[in-house]
Amino acid sequence: MIKNVLLSLDVEEFDIPEEYGQKVDDQSKIRVSGEGLVLLLDLLEELDLTVTCFTTVYFARSQPALIEQIIRRHELASHGIRHSTFGPGDLLGSRLELEELSGRNVRGFRRPRLKIVDSGELLAAGYSYNSSENPIWLPGRYMNFFRPRLPYLSGDLVNLPVSTSPLIRYPLFWLSFKNSPLGLFKKMSGWALESDGYLNIFFHPWEFIDLRAWRLPASVKRMSGKRMLSKLRAYLIWLKGRGEFTTCGAFAESFRKASRTD
Numbered sequence: 497m498i499k500n501v502l503l504s505l506d507v508e509e510f511d512i513p514e515e516y517g518q519k520v521d522d523q524s525k526i527r528v529s530g531e532g533l534v535l536l537l538d539l540l541e542e543l544d545l546t547v548t549c550f551t552t553v554y555f556a557r558s559q560p561a562l563i564e565q566i567i568r569r570h571e572l573a574s575h576g577i578r579h580s581t582f583g584p585g586d587l588l589g590s591r592l593e594l595e596e597l598s599g600r601n602v603r604g605f606r607r608p609r610l611k612i613v614d615s616g617e618l619l620a621a622g623y624s625y626n627s628s629e630n631p632i633w634l635p636g637r638y639m640n641f642f643r644p645r646l647p648y649l650s651g652d653l654v655n656l657p658v659s660t661s662p663l664i665r666y667p668l669f670w671l672s673f674k675n676s677p678l679g680l681f682k683k684m685s686g687w688a689l690e691s692d693g694y695l696n697i698f699f700h701p702w703e704f705i706d707l708r709a710w711r712l713p714a715s716v717k718r719m720s721g722k723r724m725l726s727k728l729r730a731y732l733i734w735l736k737g738r739g740e741f742t743t744c745g746a747f748a749e750s751f752r753k754a755s756r757t758d
Contacts, residue, residue, distance in 0.1 A: 497693055499694065500693065501694070501697075501740065503545065503697060503741060504547055504550055504627070504698040504744055505536060505547060505548070505698065505699055506575055507555055508551070509522075509529055516712060516713070518712075531701075532700070534562070535725055536699075536701055536704060536725075540570070543729075543732055543736065546742070548571040548573050550627070551572060551575050553590050556597050557593075563597060572600055572602060573602060573744065576608055587623070590605075591623065604625045604745050605625075610658065618653055619652060624654065627655075630657070630669060631643045631644065631665065632660055634667065645657060645665065654749075658696055658697070659695050661687050670699045678731060706720055
């Protein structure tokens with residue numbers, strides 16, 4: 497059986513310092529994320545990988561050349577209008593504007609900070625899949641240990657939770673990658689890939705810029721910049737030998753078709 501790797505990027509303005517009381521001007525928010533995205537797109541080109549970019553409208557408006565670069569080989573999906581706010585009109589509004597800016601259909605959504613989104617509202621806004629759930633227990637952030645760990649249908653909406661290891665639900669997202677020895681992360685993600693037949697992991701472009709000058713928790717900034725890029729490169733080369741990279745949208749469509757025939 498083919499094992500699928502769903503690698504995605506949350507392409508958003510760099511606003512994480514504001515969670516810790518440090519103001520960031522709008523120009524810096526776009527610059528930091530833009531510089532990190534350039535590095536990641538170059539790495540993906542080097543390794544011949546295709547990914548999904550969950551992108552905010554605010555970033556897309558500010559960086560049309562990078563959006564053009566994304567759509568040449570990657571999937572564009574919605575990450576809302578702005579990363580720091582979310583309102584009733586953001587689901588439909590972000591999809592329509594991203595489609596206008598890119599000329600591509602936008603069918604996927606991931607809510608900033610992986611907060612729960614109503615499936616009916618997503619369907620009404622024209623989405624066919626959602627990747628906004630992190631089914632782990634992380635005090636103060638994600639209290640989702642008993643939510644589904646594997647893809648599932650909610651009506652006609654495909655939900656693609658971020659991957660965890662089986663049983664113990666070891667988290668397999670950007671923060672654990674930064675703070676785990678690479679060997680441990682390989683072991684846990686390899687376990688998930690073998691058990692589930694797919695792996696859904698994501699990163700942010702701003703992680704690949706040196707963050708030491710910002711007042712951020714050590715868990716966020718201790719691994720950043722060139723060290724983080726080198727670690728990711730080694731990990732992706734390892735993953736290429738174990739699974740086939742595909743977009744979230746392509747996987748969601750295959751999952752929907754398979755579910756209908758079962």
